Amino acid sequence: MANVxxxxxxxxxxxxxxxPGVGPKSAQRAAFHLLERDREGLARLADALTxxxxxxxxxxxxxxxxxGDECRxxxxxNRDGRALVVVETPADVAAMESATDYRGxxxxxxxxxxxxxxxxxxxxxxxxxxxxxxxxVEEVIVATGATVEGEATAHWIAECxxxxxxxxxxxxxxxxxxxxxxxxxxxxxxxxxxxxRAVEE
Amino acid sequence: xxxxxxxxxxxxxxxxSYPYRETSLIVEMLTRDYGRVGMVARGARAxxxxxxxxxxxxxxxxxxxxxxxxxxxxxxxxxxxxxRFTGKTFLAATYLNELILRLLAREDPSPAVYRxxxxxxxxxxxxxxxxxxxxxxRLIGALGFALPLTHDLGGTPxxxxxxxxYDPDHGPMPAFxxxxxxxxxxxxxxxxxxxDPAVLAAAGQIFREVISWHLGGRRLKxxxxxxxxxxxxx
Ligand SMILES: [Zn+2]
Numbered sequence: 001m002a003n004v005x006x007x008x009x010x011x012x013x014x015x016x017x018x019x020p021g022v023g024p025k026s027a028q029r030a031a032f033h034l035l036e037r038d039r040e041g042l043a044r045l046a047d048a049l050t051x052x053x054x055x056x057x058x059x060x061x062x063x064x065x066x067x068g069d070e071c072r073x074x075x076x077x078n079r080d081g082r083a084l085v086v087v088e089t090p091a092d093v094a095a096m097e098s099a100t101d102y103r104g105x106x107x108x109x110x111x112x113x114x115x116x117x118x119x120x121x122x123x124x125x126x127x128x129x130x131x132x133x134x135x136x137v138e139e140v141i142v143a144t145g146a147t148v149e150g151e152a153t154a155h156w157i158a159e160c161x162x163x164x165x166x167x168x169x170x171x172x173x174x175x176x177x178x179x180x181x182x183x184x185x186x187x188x189x190x191x192x193x194x195x196x197r198a199v200e201e
Numbered sequence: 202x203x204x205x206x207x208x209x210x211x212x213x214x215x216x217x218s219y220p221y222r223e224t225s226l227i228v229e230m231l232t233r234d235y236g237r238v239g240m241v242a243r244g245a246r247a248x249x250x251x252x253x254x255x256x257x258x259x260x261x262x263x264x265x266x267x268x269x270x271x272x273x274x275x276x277x278x279x280x281x282x283x284x285r286f287t288g289k290t291f292l293a294a295t296y297l298n299e300l301i302l303r304l305l306a307r308e309d310p311s312p313a314v315y316r317x318x319x320x321x322x323x324x325x326x327x328x329x330x331x332x333x334x335x336x337x338x339r340l341i342g343a344l345g346f347a348l349p350l351t352h353d354l355g356g357t358p359x360x361x362x363x364x365x366x367y368d369p370d371h372g373p374m375p376a377f378x379x380x381x382x383x384x385x386x387x388x389x390x391x392x393x394x395x396x397d398p399a400v401l402a403a404a405g406q407i408f409r410e411v412i413s414w415h416l417g418g419r420r421l422k423x424x425x426x427x428x429x430x431x432x433x434x435x
Contacts, residue, residue: 115292115296115423121430122429148256148286151285152287
């Protein structure tokens with residue numbers, strides 16, 4: 001980086017590169033944009049980053065991001081604590097919340113089984129999941145991805161739930177809404193076929 | 202390699218993938234004819250949101266261009282149904298992947314390793330230990346790491362009721378303290394008589410030692426994960 005930059009500018013450009021997909025050039029462009037055209041945005045960003053760093057933790061029950069040690073989903077008395085949806089990421093919780101009328105609780109794994117990356121049950125919060133399963137959950141709905149690792153993760157969760165005598169279901173996969181059979185890939189179609197169900201009347 | 206290489210529809214298995222830049226993946230492919238090739242799959246993470254044939258344990262045909270060490274994946278399609286492994290079979294299958302990733306150098310074509318891997322995936326079932334041992338033993342052989350099991354390095358045949366230590370660098374050496382493996386045990390390992398649990402266990406110890414020696418003692422992540430997985434489930 002050019003030596004003509006003062007230290008605080010250099011460190012801003014350096015820090016922006018912590019963002020995924022941002023290299024030196026785009027970091028420099030972003031820094032100049034904020035400094036020259038959006039000083040207010042720069043201040044807001046600074047405040048938001050500090051607040052996020054100081055306040056955000058993982059919920060001790062479900063591992064969702066939250067302020068304090070419990071999240072709003074876990075403390076909301078209107079949500080049904082007997083149902084537990086297990087997802088891979090916090091973004092999956094947001095997707096479920098906006099797309100479905102589910103009113104139970106969640107557990108966020110923070111990833112999926114990936115032995116080649118050193119990610120096993122311990123890294124996915126197995127201990128916390130076990131205590132949830134032991135604490136009044138009556139139905140587990142596994143909502144991990146339809147990937148090889150997502151499948152293996154679902155199987156592991158089903159094993160855990162079985163040890164606690166909790167029934168498990170897995171969200172269905174199949175033909176996308178608006179999709180025509182001819183254009184659906186073979187493995188999706190095979191899965192949709194094996195998971196067929198009665199026609200709703 | 203400075204010349205551009207273009208490959209169309211090469212048979213391959215996906216061994217591992219990890220994020221690269223904002224939307225791409227680096228995929229480690231085991232191809233039949235070009236060995237292990239690292240490829241950039243541009244935009245693959247965006248595609249993954251919509252479903253993607255790029256999955257492990259699925260026979261693939263891949264087209265790629267390559268000039269430097271990393272190739273660029275141009276297209277990938279499944280050439281048959283993939284296997285969906287769970288539980289200990291999933292852990293075993295990822296262990297096979299890690300063995301190839303760590304022991305087979307990139308750009309070292311080995312149709313034998315490709316064939317062994319496909320055979321092992323097809324044979325993996327609910328009790329994967331036998332398949333894994335056979336794969337370890339044959340992989341060591343295909344990579345040229347094999348050590349004798351029926352005679353010592355000097356060529357002297359082992360005596361079936363004598364005890365031997367197994368040194369990953371020197372092979373069987375007579376043990377004078379009755380420790381180690383009987384010659385008959387080493388012969389059984391050589392003959393892959395893994396239906397005998399004692400032979401299976403001894404083969405596991407010897408192969409792991411040989412593998413660990415070739416890895417310079419570095420640990421295998423899939424084994425660490427498997428260990429913690431079974432601690433929780435057993
Ligand atoms: Zn929570």
